[in-house]
Each structure stands twice: as C-alpha cells, then as structure tokens.
Amino acid sequence: MAIKPPRLQKGDTVGIVTLGSPLAAGRINEGIAKLKSMGYEVIVGEHVYSANGFLAATPEQMASDLMSMFENQKVKWILPARGGVGVEGILPYLDFSVIAQNPKIISGYSDITILLNVLYEYAQLITFQSLLLIDFKSNTPQYNFNQFFNATSTVTSPWQITNPPGMALRSLVPGNVSGPIVGGNITSFLGTLGTPYEINTDGKIILLEETHEPVNTVFRYLNHLLLAKKFDHCAGIIIGECTNCQPAYGINYNDLINQFFVPLGKPLMSNLATAHGRFKATIPIGAMVNMNTYNRTLTVMEPTVSP
Numbered sequence: 501m502a503i504k505p506p507r508l509q510k511g512d513t514v515g516i517v518t519l520g521s522p523l524a525a526g527r528i529n530e531g532i533a534k535l536k537s538m539g540y541e542v543i544v545g546e547h548v549y550s551a552n553g554f555l556a557a558t559p560e561q562m563a564s565d566l567m568s569m570f571e572n573q574k575v576k577w578i579l580p581a582r583g584g585v586g587v588e589g590i591l592p593y594l595d596f597s598v599i600a601q602n603p604k605i606i607s608g609y610s611d612i613t614i615l616l617n618v619l620y621e622y623a624q625l626i627t628f629q630s631l632l633l634i635d636f637k638s639n640t641p642q643y644n645f646n647q648f649f650n651a652t653s654t655v656t657s658p659w660q661i662t663n664p665p666g667m668a669l670r671s672l673v674p675g676n677v678s679g680p681i682v683g684g685n686i687t688s689f690l691g692t693l694g695t696p697y698e699i700n701t702d703g704k705i706i707l708l709e710e711t712h713e714p715v716n717t718v719f720r721y722l723n724h725l726l727l728a729k730k731f732d733h734c735a736g737i738i739i740g741e742c743t744n745c746q747p748a749y750g751i752n753y754n755d756l757i758n759q760f761f762v763p764l765g766k767p768l769m770s771n772l773a774t775a776h777g778r779f780k781a782t783i784p785i786g787a788m789v790n791m792n793t794y795n796r797t798l799t800v801m802e803p804t805v806s807p
Contacts, residue, residue, distance in 0.1 A: 502786040505603040507805035512576040513541040515569035521584020522551035534636035563593035583610025596622040609775035613684025620786035629783040647782040661798040671793035675767025679735040683707035702733040709740030711776035716748035736767035740774030
C-alpha cells in the first residue's frame with residue numbers, strides 16, 4: 501500500500517526547490533509572497549535562485565536541495581519552482597529509503613511528473629500532479645487551489661476528480677476499472693524509457709497530457725510509448741489536454757485520440773483538465789482510483805494524506 505504523507509494545515513512550512521530549469525527571481529519572489537499571504541511559512545533551498553544554462557544547478561546540487569527538504573522535520577510540503585528540463589538527472593542522487601521514512605506532500609507537473617512517478621515507484625509515496633510555485637500568482641483560477649488543498653488537507657474518501665464547470669469529460673471506450681493512477685507529461689516520460697526510472701504502467705490507470713507540440717510530434721511520442729509496451733497491460737487510459745498543440749496534416753488532437761487510442765480497446769476517457777492547461781485537476785499519483793466511463797467519473801477510493 502502506498503505511503504500517505506501527513507495532511508497539510510495552515511501555518512505549515514513549505515520547502516521551495518528548483519529541480520530542472522531556472523526561474524527568474526521575480527517570479528520566485530512573487531510565488532513566495534503569495535504562499536505567505538495564504539498563511540504558510542516558507543523555506544528556500546540553497547539553489548532555488550541559481551541558473552546554469554538550461555538547468556538551475558548541477559543534478560547533484562538540485563538533488564541535495566530536495567533531500568534536505570525531505571530530511572527537514574519542519575517541512576510538510578515540497579513545492580518545485582517549475583519544470584522545464586533536466587529533472588531526470590537528479591534521480592540517481594536520491595535516497596529513496598530516507599524519503600519513504602520522511603513522507604512529505606510534493607506537487608508539480610511538466611518535467612516534475614518524472615519525479616512524482618519515481619517517488620511512487622521507489623519510495624511508495626503518494627505524490628500530486630498539481631501546483632508549482634509559478635502557479636502562486638493573482639490570476640490562477642481558484643479551481644486549481646481548491647483541487648490541491650482538498651486533496652492534501654482532508655482525509656475523507658472517496659472523492660471525485662472533477663473538471664471545472666462547462667468542461668465535460670468524454671467517454672470514448674466503455675469500461676469500469678480500478679487501479680493506482682500514474683502518468684503526466686508525455687515528453688518527459690520518453691526521456692526515462694530504457695532507464696531504471698521508466699514509468700511502470702502494468703495494472704495502472706495511466707494519465708497523459710502534453711503542451712506546445714504539433715499533433716504529428718505527439719503521434720511520434722505516443723508511438724514510442726506503444727512500442728515500449730506501456731499500453732499493453734495498463735488498466736485504463738485518461739487523456740488530458742494538449743495545450744497549444746497545433747493540428748498537422750489535417751489531423752487535430754481529438755482526431756489523434758480517436759485514431760490512436762480507441763483501437764487499443766482500453767477503457768478510455770479524455771478532456772480531463774490537466775497540468776499545462778489553465779485549469780488543473782489534482783491527480784494523486786499512486787492512489788487507488790476508479791474510472792467509470794459509463795457515467796464519466798474518476799473516483800479516488802482512498803484518502804491521499806494521513807491525519
């Protein structure tokens with residue numbers, strides 16, 4: 501059974517880390533100010549403001565910051581500044597036994613989804629595809645905050661993963677299946693194939709989303725995952741948004757879903773508000789979820805945090 505991190509409460513301490521690409525100091529400070537205004541204490545990792553080309557710091561330095569947050573007894577929630585590139589580089593420098601012994605809420609999306617799934621696989625920790633520090637700003641939809649804090653502050657179950665009003669889930673292949681939910685950004689997962697850290701989809705409900713890629717490139721990525729047998733033994737598939745993904749050869753994103761995924765015959769839902777979209781549903785990676793395409797529901801069957 502997956503480890504549930506202790507629930508989040510007002511006044512708790514948030515540990516800020518940068519684990520991939522750098523972020524401008526002004527954006528970091530804006531996010532920290534927002535967190536403090538919401539009633540949280542903040543600790544900043546040593547290399548949060550660093551910049552070294554397209555990485556914030558060396559993989560060893562970024563991993564050291566992350567481990568320091570897991571080892572710090574004050575920190576209840578670890579919040580990466582952004583994704584970008586390079587998160588997979590920190591994985592060999594993590595101590596998963598220490599992480600399992602010091603469970604914390606950790607959230608993020610984009611390249612951070614590599615880390616979220618690896619922490620579930622190697623430390624059995626439930627993680628959250630949800631907010632990054634860059635989302636703590638004045639124009640972030642309240643829906644995004646509600647989704648995250650409902651998932652991380654309450655121990656009630658079951659609970660529904662729902663879209664914002666006016667955005668309907670689509671049922672494309674019938675089925676009613678349950679399993680741990682895994683997944684996230686398609687591009688990020690490709691970089692882990694053939695490594696010890698590639699995503700394990702056997703018996704899982706797999707969620708996929710993408711951003712800023714033309715549809716023919718998304719097709720190439722999906723075909724790579726298909727050839728890597730990532731859809732062979734999954735229980736079901738949820739397709740999130742592909743934000744700013746332009747049609748190619750007369751094929752749009754919904755066409756691609758119908759042409760690529762429907763023939764696989766796996767229970768299939770699409771149009772979940774995810775990650776790179778304006779509205780971000782919170783996905784508890786590693787939690788047991790029921791996907792019922794007959795009534796278009798996604799139900800988290802267990803609490804995702806502990807009392």
